Amino acid sequence: HQQHFIADGKNDSPITSNHLLDMIADRNDGVWISTEFGGVAHIQVLEKNTERVFPDNNRRMDFSNTVRMISKSKNGDILVATRAGWLYRYSSDMKQMKGKSHYDSNVYAIKEARDGQTWIGTRGKGIYGVDGLDFGNHNVFCMAEDNKNRMWVGTYGDGLSAVMKRGQKYIIKRLFRDSVGTNEVRCIIKDRKGWIWVGTTGGLLVFNPDKFIFDKNAYIQYLTGKEIHDIFVDSKNRIWLAIPEEGICVTTNKNGYNRLKFKCYNRLNGLVNDMTQCVVEDRKGDYWIST
Numbered sequence: 001h002q003q004h005f006i007a008d009g010k011n012d013s014p015i016t017s018n019h020l021l022d023m024i025a026d027r028n029d030g031v032w033i034s035t036e037f038g039g040v041a042h043i044q045v046l047e048k049n050t051e052r053v054f055p056d057n058n059r060r061m062d063f064s065n066t067v068r069m070i071s072k073s074k075n076g077d078i079l080v081a082t083r084a085g086w087l088y089r090y091s092s093d094m095k096q097m098k099g100k101s102h103y104d105s106n107v108y109a110i111k112e113a114r115d116g117q118t119w120i121g122t123r124g125k126g127i128y129g130v131d132g133l134d135f136g137n138h139n140v141f142c143m144a145e146d147n148k149n150r151m152w153v154g155t156y157g158d159g160l161s162a163v164m165k166r167g168q169k170y171i172i173k174r175l176f177r178d179s180v181g182t183n184e185v186r187c188i189i190k191d192r193k194g195w196i197w198v199g200t201t202g203g204l205l206v207f208n209p210d211k212f213i214f215d216k217n218a219y220i221q222y223l224t225g226k227e228i229h230d231i232f233v234d235s236k237n238r239i240w241l242a243i244p245e246e247g248i249c250v251t252t253n254k255n256g257y258n259r260l261k262f263k264c265y266n267r268l269n270g271l272v273n274d275m276t277q278c279v280v281e282d283r284k285g286d287y288w289i290s291t
Contacts, residue, residue: 004272006018007038014043015033015035015038016035016037016038016039016041016052017035017036017037017038018291019035019036019037020033020034020036020277020278020290020291021034021035021036021066021067021068021069021277021278021290022034022067022068022069022070022290023070023278023279023280023288023290024070024071024072024280025280025281025282025283025288026072026092026093026094030042030043030282031043031280031282031288032070033288033290034067034068034069034070034080035067036066037062037063037065037066038066039053039054039055039065039067040052040053040054040055040067040070040080040094041053042094043288051094053080053090053094055082055086055088056082056084056086062084063082063083064082064084064086065082066082067080067081067082067083068081068082068083068106068107068108069081069107069108069109069110071109071110073110073112074112076092077089077090077091077092077098078090078091078094079110081106081107081108081110082106083106085102085104085105085106085107086100086101086102086103087100087101087102087103087107087120088100103122103125103128104125105122105123105124105125106122106123107120107121107122108121108122108123108139108140108141109121109140109142110143111143111144111145111151113145113149113151114145114149115149115165117129117130117131119151121141121142121143121153122140123139123140123141123156124137124138124139125137126138126140127140127153130170132168132169133163133170135153135161135172138155138157138158139155139156139157139158140153140154140155141154141156141185141186141187142154142185142186142187142188143188144188144189144190144196145190146190146194146196146209147190147194147209148210149164149165150162150163150164150213151163151164152188152196154185154186154187154188154198154200155183156185156186157183157184158174158177158183159174159175159176159178159179159182159183159185160174160175160176160182160185160188160198160205161173161174161175162175162209162213173213175216176200179202181200181201181202181203181225182200182201182202182203182205182221183200183202184200184201184202185198185199185200186199186200186227186229186230187199187228187229187230188231189231189233189239191233191237191239191253192233193253194208194209194210195207195208195209195253195257196208196212197231197239199228199230199231200227200228201227201228202224202225202227203221203222203223203224203225203226203228204221204222204223204226204228204231204241205220205221206219206220206221206222206257206260207219207220208257220257220260222260222262223241223243223249223262226243226246227243227244227245228241228242228243229242229243229244229276229278230242230277230278230279232278232279232280232281234281234287235285237252238250238251238252239251239252239253240279240287241262242276242277242278242279242289243276244274244275244276244277245274246264246266246276247264247265247266247267247271247276248264248265248266248271248279248289249262249263249264249265250262250263250264250265251263271289271291272291273291274291275291276289276290277290277291278290
């Protein structure tokens with residue numbers, strides 16, 4: 001069944017703000033939720049209490065506790081980035097802060113590459129953490145590594161980039177820079193078959209990276225004109241899309257990537273709000289949707 005969480009200004013609510021920015025599921029059946037001005041909320045399960053984490057170690061309602069990004073590292077640590085420029089590293093249960101670092105721009109995305117380097121995407125300052133890479137002062141919103149170790153970088157305003165290492169140097173191939181809508185990339189994922197799904201303010205792009213890297217027209221576009229805020233692959237290999245003002249849509253590729261069909265959920269058939277921001281699945285198979 002469905003349960004609705006709403007901030008009521010009291011300590012009775014598991015969340016401190018109704019503006020929810022990001023979510024991840026941990027290894028203990030919990031869901032961690034980042035909020036505007038309200039830090040991080042932890043919901044263990046529906047019938048249990050929640051935990052709240054204020055990164056700045058206080059309850060100030062300002063940028064120090066506005067969490068823009070939550071990510072889980074390969075070793076299970078939880079990475080939390082605030083709009084005050086801080087990146088925090090917590091233990092997997094969020095009980096211990098293991099370290100923090102400050103950047104002169106907000107961290108919007110983190111990706112651990114196969115070569116061991118951690119790519120840190122920022123708003124307005126490009127990418128940190130990658131030796132020899134000068135990505136420029138772009139707004140990096142998301143990243144995904146394909147099966148050939150190419151990093152696909154989504155920027156807001158400068159389109160999609162494929163970053164490839166050749167020897168000690170990096171080659172950057174930029175795409176959709178002048179395409180209105182699709183030059184604003186919000187989310188990227190790689191599915192289990194190695195295809196790349198890109199969510200933009202102008203719709204959904206799907207492509208085989210091995211073909212698209214050589215042919216810029218070798219992609220398929222769906223939901224043209226729709227703003228995709230999040231893409232999630234569930235345990236059944238279904239693809240979920242969070243589309244503000246439209247709700248959430250789910251699809252499979254059973255009929256091939258050229259014939260995707262979408263089933264959508266909104267206020268007319270179950271959701272309490274259509275302004276969806278992201279979706280995640282916990283270990284019990286329940287779905288959590290932030291609005």
